[in-house]
Amino acid sequence: MDNSNRLNFDWSLVQAFLAVVEHGAVARAAEAIGATQPTLSRQIAALEAEIGAALFTRGARGSVLTAAGEALVYPAKQMQQAAHSLQLAASGQSQSLKGTVRITASELTSTFLLPPILASLRHKYPDIQLEIVANNSLDNLLEREADIAIRMTKPEQDTLVARHLGNLKMGGYASKAYLEQKNIPFSPDTMGEFDWIGYDKNPAIIKHTRALGVELTRESFAVRCDNQLVCWQAMLDGMGIGFGFVLLAARHPQLVRVLPENWIGDSPVWLTAPLELRSNPRIRAVYDHLAEHLIALINDQKAQ
Known part of the structure; x- marks a missing residue:
């Protein structure tokens, strides 16, 4: 087999390329991913050397894709998706309860409803650390912006496990x-x-x-x-x-x-996680604890 035309660039170069595509300029991309501008520029130059063509033209407004760059975007995003799937699959194999679980919910839910639920969770599972993302945006669970989401709308992705816990009045x-x-x-x-x-x-x-x-x-x-x-x-x-x-x-x-x-209609409560992470004992423990206590909270509304 002739391997003379096989590219040898590493995944970090593709990540650098996609970061510039997403943010439109090397400086903005470097700030977003926590890298220095010279480092990111060198990575783009290395990828261009491997490809044998310029990927961007530099202008006053930022970085504009060339024809070669445009052709690279789709396969690069496929690589990114495959890397995320690999990461999710690997996370699903972890059998330890020790580690971090990232939860996203709205500001009101995160501030007023979750604290007592998470306090009892920490008492039950002291080795699990929690990260709370308090916002109303639909964070992409497939890209690990969160492990578990509590949302008031039903998720559309069929690669997520979602459970309707009930409705909040x-x-x-x-x-x-x-x-x-x-x-x-x-x-x-x-x-x-x-x-x-x-x-x-x-x-x-x-x-x-x-x-x-x-x-x-x-x-x-x-x-x-x-x-x-x-x-x-x-x-x-x-x-x-x-x-x-x-x-x-x-x-x-x-x-x-x-x-x-x-x-004013009721607000449905959906508990969501990626399918792969549902088999992770740590994620499952947090998921089940949230479900149990949120359902109890919803049922307690009858007394209001």
Whole structure:
């Protein structure tokens, strides 16, 4: 077999190439992956030497793919996907409970619902370290941005294991002080007289209320922020009507439920992990613990 044309570059060069493709410039890519710009430039140069063609042209706005670079993107991403699959498969073979599990959930869930659940988890499994990613984005579990995700939407990837744990009741609330200040009875006819608290770029609330026949737009919100904690605190401090978990609002006697129950639908709770990691004892232990305690939390809503 003639191996004279076989390339000998290593995987790190492909990673460097994909980083520049993703971020559009060597400087931005180096910052994103924690490398120095000279190191990344040398890796790109080494890959270009192996390929025998330039992969990027350098301009004022960053790095632009050449025709040779464009041709390399798809197979490079295939290599990346294969490497991730290999990593996932290898992680699934670990039989030790010692190590780290990375969990992602929304800001409200991470701040107010998870701490007691994770405290009991740490007591039960002291060798498991936890990393919490508190945000509302759908982190890609297949690329190991998280091991387990708690989300309010059903995942679409068929390579993930997902379990519907139940639904969290939602409500629309305002502080007693705010309602006393407005001194207007709330009704569908007067709802335009009230200040509303909602998301800025995230359309979730608008889509949800529209499906229930309540028309809101981004401009309907006098206070807008995509961070749930900011919206929650704004509601507590009397800035208007906001949205939140019924079981969480029950902890704050200064809040009054303003919206009728049928205006805000329940929020489904999905627990998700990659299929390969489900067979990892450490991931399984955390997954099962979260499922057990979140289901108990959901069931406790009956008392609210």
